Amino acid sequence: MKQQLNSRRAGLQWLGAAVLGAALPGLGHAQTQAAPARRLVSLSGALTEVVYLLNAQGLLVGTDTTSLFPEAAQKTPKVGYVRQLSAEGLLSLKPDSVIGTSEAGPAVVLDQIRQAGVRVSLVKAQHVWADVQEKVKVVGRETGKVGEATALLGRLDAQWLNVQAQVAKATRKPRVLFLLSHSGSPQVAGRGTAADALMRYAGCVNAIDQFDGYKPLTAEAMASAAPEVIINTTQGIEAMGGEAAFWKRPELALTPAYAKKALVTLEASHLLGFGPRLPSAVQALHMRTLQWVA
Known part of the structure; x- marks a missing residue:
């Protein structure tokens, strides 16, 4: 009987981990990778720009008020200013994924969004070139356009190196x-x-x-x-x-x-x-x- 209970408990733990997307013994990263978003909200003008560069704007159901470029982004439903978000307004758009930076808030609103079952991916704002690189990677992953994001990042890295060389002179x-x-x-x-x-x-x-x-x-x-x-x-x-x-x-x-x-x-x-x-x-x-x- 004890052996059966242990077996049942192990099975439930395995299932719970799978539902939460946790890494499991014997499973590679690709097998546990969350599915790309179907309804995406962007809380960052920079991330919104990347969404358009990857031609994934069809997934956008809302953006914050800093999302002003390209011009088409201004016509998307707005969820408010990035630091003064409302969980009710954001969740009314029924997103399955929200992307932003660590400047998004208040924190309690982001917690409410997570508790509603929405995936929230934030890039830490450190004001360095690595911020841009991470933003491209996050959008690529969340939109299912990893290959396109890798190619875009290669072009941007080359531009950055050229500009920094110009400044150094x-x-x-x-x-x-x-x-x-x-x-x-x-x-x-x-x-x-x-x-x-x-x-x-x-x-x-x-x-x-x-x-x-x-x-x-x-x-x-x-x-x-x-x-x-x-x-x-x-x-x-x-x-x-x-x-x-x-x-x-x-x-x-x-x-x-x-x-x-x-x-x-x-x-x-x-x-x-x-x-x-x-x-x-x-x-x-x-x-x-x-x-x-x-």
């Missing part, structure tokens, strides 16, 4: 400052931000290195930072009333950038998304900042 490192001004009071980007990583990749020196994250813009901060070039997003400049209105801010007059009105702008998801367009964003920032200090 520069003999000048412009002193720059990134201003975040989409809403509320403008803030400057310090260490540990996507903007800081981007500026460094582009061969620039971040004029703000006294703190981590974002802090409010002050006249004292601008004067001591002394940036030669100011970087913003096109959306940020629009929110401030346009470029002419931007330069009327009194604190900007305290910077070397003010004399030349040295401003570089790129669309937000291109500039800060750390997606497949990162090589072109770094190249554009590198070339345009150098032009201002030539």
